[in-house]
Amino acid sequence: MTQHTTTKKNSRVVVAMSGGVDSSVAAALLVEQGYDVVGMMLRLWAEAGGSANRCCTPDAIGDAQYIADDLGIPFYVRDYKNIFKKIIVEPFIDSYAQGLTPNPCLTCNRVIRFDLLLKEALALGAQYLATGHYARVRRNEAGLYELWRGLDPDKDQSYVLHTLTQENLPHVMFPLGDYAKDEVREMAVKYDLPVFNKPDSQDLCFLGDGSYRDFLKRNASDIFEPGEIVNAQGETLGEHQGLPAYTIGQRRGLGIAAPQPHYVIKLEANANRLVVGTRDELGGDRLTAHSVSYISGQPFDRPTRVEAKIRYKARPVPATVTSLPDNRLQARLDQPLPDITPGQGFVFFQGERVLGGGIIER
Numbered sequence: 001m002t003q004h005t006t007t008k009k010n011s012r013v014v015v016a017m018s019g020g021v022d023s024s025v026a027a028a029l030l031v032e033q034g035y036d037v038v039g040m041m042l043r044l045w046a047e048a049g050g051s052a053n054r055c056c057t058p059d060a061i062g063d064a065q066y067i068a069d070d071l072g073i074p075f076y077v078r079d080y081k082n083i084f085k086k087i088i089v090e091p092f093i094d095s096y097a098q099g100l101t102p103n104p105c106l107t108c109n110r111v112i113r114f115d116l117l118l119k120e121a122l123a124l125g126a127q128y129l130a131t132g133h134y135a136r137v138r139r140n141e142a143g144l145y146e147l148w149r150g151l152d153p154d155k156d157q158s159y160v161l162h163t164l165t166q167e168n169l170p171h172v173m174f175p176l177g178d179y180a181k182d183e184v185r186e187m188a189v190k191y192d193l194p195v196f197n198k199p200d201s202q203d204l205c206f207l208g209d210g211s212y213r214d215f216l217k218r219n220a221s222d223i224f225e226p227g228e229i230v231n232a233q234g235e236t237l238g239e240h241q242g243l244p245a246y247t248i249g250q251r252r253g254l255g256i257a258a259p260q261p262h263y264v265i266k267l268e269a270n271a272n273r274l275v276v277g278t279r280d281e282l283g284g285d286r287l288t289a290h291s292v293s294y295i296s297g298q299p300f301d302r303p304t305r306v307e308a309k310i311r312y313k314a315r316p317v318p319a320t321v322t323s324l325p326d327n328r329l330q331a332r333l334d335q336p337l338p339d340i341t342p343g344q345g346f347v348f349f350q351g352e353r354v355l356g357g358g359i360i361e362r
Helices: 021-032 058-071 080-096 103-125 183-191 212-219
Strands: 010-014 036-043 075-079 128-130 137-138 144-147 229-230 237-239 265-269 273-278 284-294 304-309 317-324 328-337 344-348 351-360
Touching: 010 021, 021 075, 021 128, 021 183, 021 273, 036 103, 036 265, 080 103, 080 212, 103 128, 144 328, 273 351, 328 344
Parallel strands: 010 036, 010 128, 036 075, 229 273
Antiparallel strands: 137 144, 144 351, 229 237, 265 273, 284 328, 284 351, 304 317, 304 344, 317 328, 344 351
């Protein structure tokens, strides 16, 4: 097993910079290792008259430019506003209108970073695109590229990178994958980077101020149509304020009186009904997923034992995955989970290796 990030010194690498500590340290490490480094930042869509996109505020651009100047590397800002709105923001809104709970970071990595930006990097004569993600790329004895979890379990971001392929992995570098976050901040101090104590961003970059519900109400208020809250038997228990305000497993804010706690178990977009039930009625041990991709490029030829995650911050659980036609799969979990949520990523691993993933269906 080899680390392809240690090969081809003096090759050109485009680093996706955000002005944060992770991408800044990634750039500094690559400069120190002798690569020909180019910094690049994407200007992404933000609401008119609202806060700038968190990934590219004027302050963030200024920080990234300062870091690039300090490292002695060229720095470019590319305008991706329109494509980001079309590929990320509009489908995000549409998904909530369909009763789904999307994870737009999955699409952003698949289309924006590791397709469009990677192609732009290669067009600049680079051999690699590097980011500040906490994950690792390896090449096995058979010559196939593998995606591994980041060494720091608290920062591992391999979940949102599961759509990487044998086509783009040879050109992708994650310089921070073998480090813990504390070590990265210490390196930022060593490199005298003024962003060493900059806090990590938490929410989706385009939400601006407030929650995703606030964002949806500002940009798609028509999808908040009140409707019935019903139980699994179809009995009406109350009225909801619009399906996008709820997610699977939610308990608070339902506004219904019941002898025991009730949770959201299903969003029926066609009927505009919110289905609730007791904890015993919540979740399950089976799911299907669509848009499935495999790091190796090949579906499983037999039911395969894996560890699986149904959300970015979820704990992995043992499961058996069976590949289905049309880039779909079926999974049986060893234990029921309460928050299997249509629209979220279902990502599966064996040990440190990420095998692939897809999008949970209804």
